[in-house]
Amino acid sequence: MKIATFNVNGIKSRLPNLLEWLEREQPDVACLQELKALDGAFPVNELREAGYQSLWKGQRSWNGVAILSGGGAPVEVRRELPGDPDDTHSRYLEAAVDGIVVCCLYLPNGNPQPGPKFDYKLAWFERLIEHAATLAASPHPVVMAGDYNVVPTDFDIYNPRSWLKDALLQPQSRECYSRLLAQGWTDALRNRFPEEAIFTFWDYFRQHWQRNAGLRIDHLLLNPVLANCLQDAGVDTWVRGQPHASDHAPTWVTLDLERLKPARARRRT
């Protein structure tokens, strides 16, 4: 099973790119972020024709997340992160897809910092950490995929110097991310490439894509049950090189779900 996450930066503008990627790479599950569209503008029919059933949560102008499945329909578990009934941003979806719990998240950017947007980022992160503790300990396989808006270490950026004041590199942001991992999550990309600089985002400025001046901010975290199934992980960088591309590239894992069965058998004996 292949599960991917892709910040599309506008589903309406990006639909041709999205469809081409789905056709070529055939992920079984795709988590999308930054739809930047109301629910009624979501291209549900185009995606169905491409072989995907969708669960989505839109919002005017900003944010917006979706979970696409090429197999069974995603079964909604929750449409918001617990902990703040006043939070109106569409940043979280959780669904069961073919036996896997899939969480699709778009963590707040947090710029400029310091300031109220950075405070919101950290508060949202705390809510995620609290909710994720249950998922990490779950006997079910769980993946938390999305745009975390955190560069975990200086090894995850082409050059931290010009980003030192950015919310994505702040010690508070990184501390939250490492506390999340400490619950038992496996950062699939870093697990697959322990000693390589690997990026998922290249901004539109100063020919950063052409110079491979990127950041690693899109992550797929696997709970221990699912980490046992990890086969491979990667970034579909060709998508970033297409005309009219998003500034993010799709990031993915492949999983051997056969390995879930021995664990269950062992528990019974």
Next chain:
DNA sequence: ATGGCATATCCTATATGA
């Protein structure tokens, strides 16, 4: 300290992103 580029919207301008 600002801008570079891109997207969306209340669109000869402004907010947001990362």
